[in-house]
Amino acid sequence: MKGKFKLFSNSLLSKLAGWKEDHLIKPLKRYGALVVKEIKVLINDKGAMIITYVIPLIVVLVLTIGSSGQIISTDDSSNSARINELFKNEIPIIGIIDYDQSEGFPDRDLSSDFLAKFQEAQTEGLCTLFETTNQSELEFLLGDGEINAFIIIPPMFEFNLSIHLPVIIPIVIDSINTVNLQSTQQIVDSIIQDFKQENDFTGVFKIDKNLVNVPDKNQIFFAAAPYIIPLVIFGIGCLTSTQSIVSDIPKDRMVLTPTNKGEMMLAKVSANILIQLGVVIIFIITSLFVNLQIMSNYFMYFIVLFLMEINAVLIGVAISAISKTPLAAYQYFIFVFIFQIVAILFIENPMILMTMPLYNGYQLLLQIVLRGQTFWSVRVNFFSLAVESLIIYFIGYIVFKIQKTML
């Protein structure tokens, strides 16, 4: 009697086994086979694979070796060192007039020394100097875009300083050329600060400046990383995935197999994630190689990049699912990509910004990786990234499911 006691009857057990086989093991096997097939398809396009992995390498190389990498110097000793390296190639043309005829320091002509400081900067290749005695000419040239700024050394310059009074120097900068505006301001500021330090003309408040969180090396990469890394990960991940369904011609024959559209989409997502993982790993390794200063750890760095990658692939596959032609898929990608690039620079509305993977990726990378904050502090960006990925993916799935392809 004991041996005959069973919790479930034989028929129920066999039904359970059958259900398990049909609903778990077989779909998993199909899924596994599909993932392998997708990876093979992706790897077969060797040119595309090479470019995929070369892009992050080139980007890091250009931002590190391609530039000297120094944005901010911690050394205050020379003005050339303090010039923002980001603008080192923007040599501004600066007009200057010396109106000072006053006396005050017996052994020197202070306004000439001040002028000499700019001439020295010109010799060092930091600026091009345009010396004149006609202010109207400078005003005209500034309006015409021929010079980027002009400086007036006012009358009584030397005398006021000699009697311990401050002097105000009029500086006019061209606001149309916004690229040169920053570099001009930086260079003028650097030269004047240098002159002030050398002569101890530091005013009532001697400001002792200290920079925190600034790396010694590869500052351009450090500054660009929160923008560029999400841009590259999203660009490559999303673009590659946009072709996964729409360019898959044999998928229509899948109708003859038990494979359903959900499994197909999931397999494509998984395969693309696995392939794009290489991009994430390349970023991690190159960051280690160039000593990117991070305040968290490399595991956290990996998690953040991995999240961005999943988001990019999910959006890409969804685009692919809703597109009718490969070209249409590319166009949807352009729309999403270019819209974000432009909008992130100009739009302030947090609700709009939060919908953009690039913005959320920027926040995650900056706050968690570079600043060492917790996920909790940027939970809004994290949830926004996760929720939008899932919503877009499911919309893509629904559209794909009701499409007539594969019937």
Add this chain to the structure above:
Amino acid sequence: MSEDILSDTRSRLLRITNMVRKEVKTLISDKTAMFILFFIPFLLILILGTSQPNLEATKTTIWIIDYDHSERSEQFIETMKSLNLSLAVGQRLTPKIYASGEFAPIEPDLGEVESYGNVTEELARRTITTQYLDAYIILPQGFEQDISINGTTTIIVYYDAIDFTKMIVSDMIVLVGSSEIQVKNMLFERDIIYFPETRPKNYDLNILDLGAPYFVPLMLFFTMQLISTQSIVGDIPLRRLLNTSLKRGEVITGKLIAYTIIGIFQVLLSMSMLSIFKVTMHCLWLDLFLILLLNSIVGITMGIFISTITKSRLQASQLFLLLFFLMYINVYYVRNIFFLTFIPIEQTRIVYEFLAYRGKGMLSLWAPIMYMGITGLFFYLASVIYIKFIKKEFI
């Protein structure tokens, strides 16, 4: 002899015209392509035309740690709190200043929506690494005494240098604040003070005006470039066409003209939108149209070149991305002058600024226009040479 040349030219023109007609038809029949090509400029210009500038980067938080607790130090804090600053483009700066003893926002712990901490040097040292603090100023003990005895005193400022823009803004706030305190309190000592004035004053410009030289060329260039990256590699019937009298070089010319025709309408739409939002144009409409069209044409030639040298659609778009990143990084970060010369979006920006804002004529801007022409011509010729002599699929 001359009749032969004439007839050859005529048949060549006929073939190219037919190619252009076929290509334009194909492009127009792709409704999504048309929608995206024209919807992107429409939507972006509409959003930017109705948006406020992104001032997130200029919203700074500064703490002042006062160890002196004197009348002078309190004056310093009060002046810093009442600062009224504006940026070069006219927007007001409103820094958040918190002094010792006040509660300032800090990084919240797990489960907390927001958190506040009492402003101290210890907390500032921990918070400066986070997004909640951009700079802190330490007013040392003897602050007031130093000023009254020596006429000068030292203040220590720590800046968070991760966010470069905020660091510059914080630095400016400290500089302007300390100058204002001197003026308000008649504290004078040898100093060279300067507040850069910008001209022309851009107070009336909207966000579209400010961003147009940057984003309009970028948007037109990359949309046309990406669309044209698929022109050869995605043209399946092209192989059959090449069995006819159509020459390979004519394919490139035909594609270039066809995409340019689409580009003309895209530029026209963008410019009409800019005009609707009354974006500054102190120049002939035609001048700006021509320069934006040249920008699109160079984008198309680069796109066709990519399409010619690649073997699959995916490769073509990947190569597009690579080029895009290189251009983007050079324009916005590295700024290598040599490469900038041959990056059309940079040259178009320069020409756009001179035409639309300074009212200059096209002739005075021959150099950037020539660079763009050279770039376009280079990629056009490279495409012709590649498709004629190197591309194996068609040989």
